Amino acid sequence: MSVPAFTGSNVMDVDAAKIRGAGSNVHFDKVSVAYGAHVVLHPLTLDIAPGEILAMIGPSGSGKTTALRAVAGFVRPASGRIRIGATDVTDLPPYERGLGMVVQNYALFPHMRVEDNVAFGLRAQGADKALIGERVKDSLATVGMSGFSKRYPRELSGGQQQRVAIARALAVRPRVLLLDEPLSALDAQIRRNMVEEIAKLHRDLPGLTILYVTHDQTEALTLADKIAIMRDGRVSSHGPTTELYRRPPNRFTAEFLGRANLLPVTVAEGAAGPKGLAKAKLGDAVLAGAGRSEKPGDRTLLCIRPQHLSLTGDEEHTNRIVGTLKEVHWQGELTHLVLDVDGTPVRVSATRLPVSLPERGSAMPLFFTPGDTSLVPEDVRG
Amino acid sequence: MADAAVLPATPAARRAPGRFWIVPPAALLALLFFYPLALIVQQAFLDDSGMANVAEFVRVLHARFFLNALINTITISVAATAGCLIVGLVLGLILAFVPFPGSGVIARLIDTFIALPTFLVTLAFTFIYGSAGMLNAGLMEVFSLQAPPVDFLYSTWGVVLAEVTVYSPFVLRPLLAAFSLVDRGQIEAASVLGARPFRIVRQVILPAAVPALIAGGSLCLLLTVNEFGIVLFIGAKGVITLPLLIYSKAIQESAYQVACIIAVINIALSLGLFGLYRFAAGRLGV
Ligand SMILES: Nc1ncnc2c1ncn2[C@@H]1O[C@H](COP(=O)(O)OP(=O)(O)O)[C@@H](O)[C@H]1O
Ligand SMILES: [Mg+2]
Numbered sequence: 001m002s003v004p005a006f007t008g009s010n011v012m013d014v015d016a017a018k019i020r021g022a023g024s025n026v027h028f029d030k031v032s033v034a035y036g037a038h039v040v041l042h043p044l045t046l047d048i049a050p051g052e053i054l055a056m057i058g059p060s061g062s063g064k065t066t067a068l069r070a071v072a073g074f075v076r077p078a079s080g081r082i083r084i085g086a087t088d089v090t091d092l093p094p095y096e097r098g099l100g101m102v103v104q105n106y107a108l109f110p111h112m113r114v115e116d117n118v119a120f121g122l123r124a125q126g127a128d129k130a131l132i133g134e135r136v137k138d139s140l141a142t143v144g145m146s147g148f149s150k151r152y153p154r155e156l157s158g159g160q161q162q163r164v165a166i167a168r169a170l171a172v173r174p175r176v177l178l179l180d181e182p183l184s185a186l187d188a189q190i191r192r193n194m195v196e197e198i199a200k201l202h203r204d205l206p207g208l209t210i211l212y213v214t215h216d217q218t219e220a221l222t223l224a225d226k227i228a229i230m231r232d233g234r235v236s237s238h239g240p241t242t243e244l245y246r247r248p249p250n251r252f253t254a255e256f257l258g259r260a261n262l263l264p265v266t267v268a269e270g271a272a273g274p275k276g277l278a279k280a281k282l283g284d285a286v287l288a289g290a291g292r293s294e295k296p297g298d299r300t301l302l303c304i305r306p307q308h309l310s311l312t313g314d315e316e317h318t319n320r321i322v323g324t325l326k327e328v329h330w331q332g333e334l335t336h337l338v339l340d341v342d343g344t345p346v347r348v349s350a351t352r353l354p355v356s357l358p359e360r361g362s363a364m365p366l367f368f369t370p371g372d373t374s375l376v377p378e379d380v381r382g
Numbered sequence: 383m384a385d386a387a388v389l390p391a392t393p394a395a396r397r398a399p400g401r402f403w404i405v406p407p408a409a410l411l412a413l414l415f416f417y418p419l420a421l422i423v424q425q426a427f428l429d430d431s432g433m434a435n436v437a438e439f440v441r442v443l444h445a446r447f448f449l450n451a452l453i454n455t456i457t458i459s460v461a462a463t464a465g466c467l468i469v470g471l472v473l474g475l476i477l478a479f480v481p482f483p484g485s486g487v488i489a490r491l492i493d494t495f496i497a498l499p500t501f502l503v504t505l506a507f508t509f510i511y512g513s514a515g516m517l518n519a520g521l522m523e524v525f526s527l528q529a530p531p532v533d534f535l536y537s538t539w540g541v542v543l544a545e546v547t548v549y550s551p552f553v554l555r556p557l558l559a560a561f562s563l564v565d566r567g568q569i570e571a572a573s574v575l576g577a578r579p580f581r582i583v584r585q586v587i588l589p590a591a592v593p594a595l596i597a598g599g600s601l602c603l604l605l606t607v608n609e610f611g612i613v614l615f616i617g618a619k620g621v622i623t624l625p626l627l628i629y630s631k632a633i634q635e636s637a638y639q640v641a642c643i644i645a646v647i648n649i650a651l652s653l654g655l656f657g658l659y660r661f662a663a664g665r666l667g668v
Contacts, residue, residue, distance in 0.1 A: 094573040107567030121575030
């Protein structure tokens with residue numbers, strides 16, 4: 001049992017250029033996982049294209065880690081197959097899968113210096129000395145840790161340890177990099193920097209396929225080419241990041257990925273308006289929004305992001321709703337307003353406020369562009 | 383001492399802040415421990431007429447019976463400790479890292495071994511491996527033999543086997559504690575990086591268990607150097623260790639100075655090993 005791109009001899013011919021050119025795809029083919037009678041992953045079918053960053057995002061306990069660990073080989077699927085590139089890895093032990101993995105608590109080897117941590121995988125795979133030296137240098141340079149090769153993990157900060165963990169995973173030139181909440185243990189400032197650095201890392205290694213598990217929507221939105229939203233052991237939605245954000249296919253996706261105002265509306269007669277926009281009625285107001293295949297009379301939700309609501313109208317912002325001002329929270333860069341529109345709380349994130357804001361409790365119009373909205377079906381919960 | 387502060391503040395306690403409390407334990411230690419120890423050391427350097435005499439000490443150090451006992455003691459305790467380390471390590475790895483139902487029960491069962499008197503195992507060994515034991519009786523019956531074929535029990539190796547059986551839990555215990563602290567994430571990371579189980583044991587698990595191995599191993603050395611019951615009980619011909627030699631010199635030959643000289647050496651050996659154990663245990667944090 002051997003994986004072609006992972007045996008000792010092959011490690012040495014797979015150079016960086018080759019990796020850049022061709023990564024491997026990861027394919028979940030109806031993979032399910034159960035602990036006893038408790039099904040934590042319902043048959044999951046999902047493909048991660050070569051060189052793609054797929055962010056798997058969802059609330060705690062939704063099965064993200066389980067899916068990732070099934071790829072790594074630590075969780076045995078109850079059914080289904082997992083393929084990496086052309087290899088069916090379902091029955092392979094973790095050490096024959098040719099992967100890299102980085103987890104939340106770094107899991108560095110505490111009794112080894114940074115350089116030995118990074119060299120560990122290559123030594124395990126029997127690479128020769130010269131190659132190991134070169135790769136260790138390269139990998140540490142990639143994560144900006146060249147000056148720390150002689151340190152022990154305990155002599156590094158959390159962010160530095162995580163860089164070393166990434167270098168350790170990259171040194172073996174993995175076919176796929178698995179990241180499970182890699183930044184969750186870091187504080188906010190460092191986390192933001194690390195997100196940008198991982199993005200840069202992927203620009204440098206565009207062939208590297210990455211499965212990025214997180215519960216943080218900002219990380220997912222910043223990094224991912226595609227996002228899979230998990231809910232109760234199922235993929236609730238899956239698609240290109242911007243697409244999923246702009247046109248969420250269901251309420252759960254709309255609310256999990258960024259903030260969303262979801263107004264209950266009824267699809268109006270007259271079907272598609274100009275530019276293929278659907279018309280929907282909210283009380284007396286008739287609004288236009290990007291529809292799917294709604295029929296007149298359907299009850300659905302109109303999704304509008306807080307930053308797309310404007311306090312002033314113009315020829316672009318043709319949709320108009322009126323709400324009652326409830327709360328105003330000033331946060332420096334942004335001011336958050338909460339209004340009540342027909343019983344639905346509506347949030348507005350405004351960068352600029354008019355000179356005078358109406359009193360709390362008084363009526364206030366809000367304007368938005370039809371192109372910024374979409375109609376989202378209410379979730380049908382099973 | 384600080385503990386006095388917990389007591390209700392009696393006037394006495396306020397006047398002398400607890401310094402008095404060192405006296406009872408110190409007195410007790412002196413009476414029960416240091417005084418007899420000092421007597422033994424004194425006896426070792428005084429001849430029967432009460433004169434200081436180092437020549438006897440030197441003579442014993444060079445005597446055949448002493449050197450034999452010393453070599454026996456060291457051989458047995460090193461071999462038994464090596465056995466304990468191997469048995470403890472293998473059992474520990476299985477109990478800690480191979481998930482099987484009931485591993486906790488087994489670990490606790492092995493633990494209770496520590497509570498049993500050491501010669502009990504020797505007694506059981508006699509029933510099983512002794513010349514009239516189950517194994518020999520069975521073999522003689524099956525193969526119609528005249529003499530018992532298995533007679534390792536009444537040799538150095540019988541002693542070693544008994545000691546390994548009795549003292550392995552002393553290695554297993556700190557090992558399991560150390561293993562439970564090994565981050566499973568490290569093992570998984572190593573595995574994903576391409577390391578097979580044997581390499582993971584060597585490079586990830588064992589380095590974390592070194593202090594436990596040293597602590598358990600030095601405790602085993604200490605206990606086996608001083609083991610008396612097992613050696614006496616097995617009564618193998620020619621297998622005389624230091625504690626047994628002290629016993630026979632003092633009780634059977636009434637050669638008290640010789641007994642004390644050997645005892646001093648035995649004590650020095652024990653204290654050295656104990657120091658090693660404390661050092662290792664300190665690093666382990668137990
Ligand atoms: N080893 C296990 N034994 C039993 N249940 C588990 C085990 N690991 C995870 N689970 C359960 O599986 C579900 C999904 O867990 P997980 O994949 O870790 O979720 P996530 O990573 O999305 O937070 C949870 O309900 C969790 O309790
Ligand atoms: Mg998780």
